[in-house]
Amino acid sequence: MHPTFPPAKFQSFSEISDPDLIKPRVKKLRSLMQSKKLDAWLTPHSDVHRSESLPKNQRRLAHITGFTGSAGTAIIGTNNAALFVDGRYTMQAPLQTDTGIFEILEIPNEKPGAWAKNNLKPKAQIGFDPWLHTIAEIRSFNLQLKNHGVLLATENLIEKIWDDRPPPPFKNIELLEVGRAGVAAKEKILAIQNHLEDKNADALILNMPESICWLLNIRGRDVPNTPVVLAFAIVHKTKKPELFVDLKKLSPEQSQLLSAIVTLRTMEEFSVSLEKLAKDKARIWVDPTTCPDAIYKLLSEKGATIFEAPDPVVATKAIKNPTEVAGM
Structure with missing residues (x-):
């Protein structure tokens, strides 16, 4: 007699991410970018503490893209956008985001700075939150950009459009x-x-x-x-x-x-x-x-x-x- 096993259970992302929410959020972000005279916005998964697992109020990448993986970067231009993920997430990312807005690209084959050089206009003004990117990351991005654009440190625009942002975690030490x-x-x-x-x-x-x-x-x-x-x-x-x-x-x-x-x-x-x-x-x-x-x-x-x-x-x-x- 052959043993029986329960049906295989595959991971589903539908309960934690809704691609339909992405379009209005990106629209709000682009409107704010225009008011700041920015041609693009750069956002990472990481927070200021370089955490992989993030408290809910630090999930900026997930808020703007829907993608909830533990590593990734997005660049949102005025007319185009890209989400960079590693090989672990090439199946997950398209299920969670709006692929009509975000092009899904796999790192390290594709690099954010190189994408910006090839897809943004010359001398593009690219905004970023300097608390969320390391010294080495900004140097690397600039090398990939090759003077095609300018990185501008500014306030975090995603936080500005995040109306229901959760409070910071409060747990005893x-x-x-x-x-x-x-x-x-x-x-x-x-x-x-x-x-x-x-x-x-x-x-x-x-x-x-x-x-x-x-x-x-x-x-x-x-x-x-x-x-x-x-x-x-x-x-x-x-x-x-x-x-x-x-x-x-x-x-x-x-x-x-x-x-x-x-x-x-x-x-x-x-x-x-x-x-x-x-x-x-x-x-x-x-x-x-x-x-x-x-x-x-x-x-x-x-x-x-x-x-x-x-x-x-x-x-x-x-x-x-x-x-x-x-x-x-």
């Missing part, structure tokens, strides 16, 4: 004891400060939640699938790091405990601290593959010296301590 982390946060901070000393850098900018949470032994539930807190951090060579986070996520007891190892600040104070570093002519360590272009521009234009190198936390946390190994 968890502090890990040494028994769970294996190494105290103070020791981890000292190790990174030693890297700063070796490279003659005054401070390190962190926007990746994975690095920040590992360094400070904190966890959260701000994004799906990954137990991280959305935050920024500045690790100083000779004083306590600054942690920029929604302080309402911390209990009074947690705030007191964290204050022993970091200076707690609101998210809104991040730019203020960056400006102070720049005015002090500090030498600042940034990772060009993860650091937003906006941070680079702010620091360099205000007088800081930029040192570009990989985030040292990434390599440091890759070497697992016995407690971490036991927890695998």
